[in-house]
Amino acid sequence: MNWTWFHKLGSPKWFYEVTSKWMFWLALITVLLLVTGLVWGLAFAPADYQQGNSYRIIFVHVPVALLAQSCYIAMAIAGAVGLIWKMKLADMAAKVSAPIGASFTFLALLTGAIWGKPTWGTWWVWDARLTSMLLLLFLYFGYMALQAAFDNETTASKASSILALVGLVNIPIIKYSVEWWNTLHQPATLTFTSKPTMAPEMLVPLLISIVGFYCFFTLAFLMRLRAEVLIRENRTQWVKKLVQNDV
Amino acid sequence: MYFDSVSSFLEMGGHGPYVWVCYAITVLVIAYNIWRPIRTRKVFIVDLKRRLRREARK
Numbered sequence: 001m002n003w004t005w006f007h008k009l010g011s012p013k014w015f016y017e018v019t020s021k022w023m024f025w026l027a028l029i030t031v032l033l034l035v036t037g038l039v040w041g042l043a044f045a046p047a048d049y050q051q052g053n054s055y056r057i058i059f060v061h062v063p064v065a066l067l068a069q070s071c072y073i074a075m076a077i078a079g080a081v082g083l084i085w086k087m088k089l090a091d092m093a094a095k096v097s098a099p100i101g102a103s104f105t106f107l108a109l110l111t112g113a114i115w116g117k118p119t120w121g122t123w124w125v126w127d128a129r130l131t132s133m134l135l136l137l138f139l140y141f142g143y144m145a146l147q148a149a150f151d152n153e154t155t156a157s158k159a160s161s162i163l164a165l166v167g168l169v170n171i172p173i174i175k176y177s178v179e180w181w182n183t184l185h186q187p188a189t190l191t192f193t194s195k196p197t198m199a200p201e202m203l204v205p206l207l208i209s210i211v212g213f214y215c216f217f218t219l220a221f222l223m224r225l226r227a228e229v230l231i232r233e234n235r236t237q238w239v240k241k242l243v244q245n246d247v
Numbered sequence: 248m249y250f251d252s253v254s255s256f257l258e259m260g261g262h263g264p265y266v267w268v269c270y271a272i273t274v275l276v277i278a279y280n281i282w283r284p285i286r287t288r289k290v291f292i293v294d295l296k297r298r299l300r301r302e303a304r305k
Contacts, residue, residue: 034277044249053263056259057266064273224284230291231287
């Protein structure tokens with residue numbers, strides 16, 4: 001197998017140049033999908049026969065809760081790649097994922113609480129799903145604090161990547177919490193293995209907004225990573241040239 | 248459109264405040280995640296330009 005692509009991927013300059021061409025299209029697709037999914041969910045999908053209109057919160061809640069976990073997995077994998085192959089770009093990728101993941105986890109918890117009030121009659125319960133999601137938020141905060149605690153970027157990346165890998169244990173706990181424990185939180189809305197139990201009028205906008213939020217994550221992630229690349233490569237010729245040409 | 252009037256759309260059968268607050272916060276979180284890297288990039292470019300000018304004078 002030819003591994004040149006893997007080494008290229010480790011080159012910040014190559015990464016910056018390639019992604020420059022993607023940003024506009026990615027932004028366009030993200031806006032189209034998010035607007036379609038959310039407007040459909042808010043105004044066109046029928047009300048739920050049990051929950052009424054409060055269920056419309058799931059068009060945000062489900063995608064961001066999924067993303068909060070996917071982002072953590074991606075962060076831990078990037079951290080592991082950085083540890084094993086000493087790839088600078090992977091370390092940067094792990095670092096910039098954390099604040100985005102934290103903001104999605106926060107949003108998932110908050111929208112869940114706001115939905116819980118009219119549905120369960122309470123903002124918060126210490127059930128397994130909610131508690132393990134709160135733990136995810138603290139893992140993100142811990143990761144960011146550890147990352148900021150070292151002056152040396154390499155040491156910071158090493159320490160925080162190990163924390164991310166240890167914290168990975170929380171991800172299956174979040175996923176199976178609704179099966180292992182008797183939680184107030186309902187079981188998974190979507191599964192890959194069984195037929196959807198949701199009506200297509202609700203399922204289609206939900207799937208669109210999930211894809212939209214994943215695109216949004218990719219966009220926000222690339223924007224942060226590109227800025228991080230510039231900062232860390234500020235002594236190189238290509239960054240100097242790029243900045244001088246930027247009017 | 249599922250709702251028959253703008254007011255029923257805003258009210259959402261009494262769930263309006265909950266739904267709208269969620270969507271408003273979502274918009275804020277999305278906006279923050281876009282604004283933050285743009286700002287980081289701008290600050291970096293201004294700083295580096297200043298440094299390059301200083302180095303050129305030496």
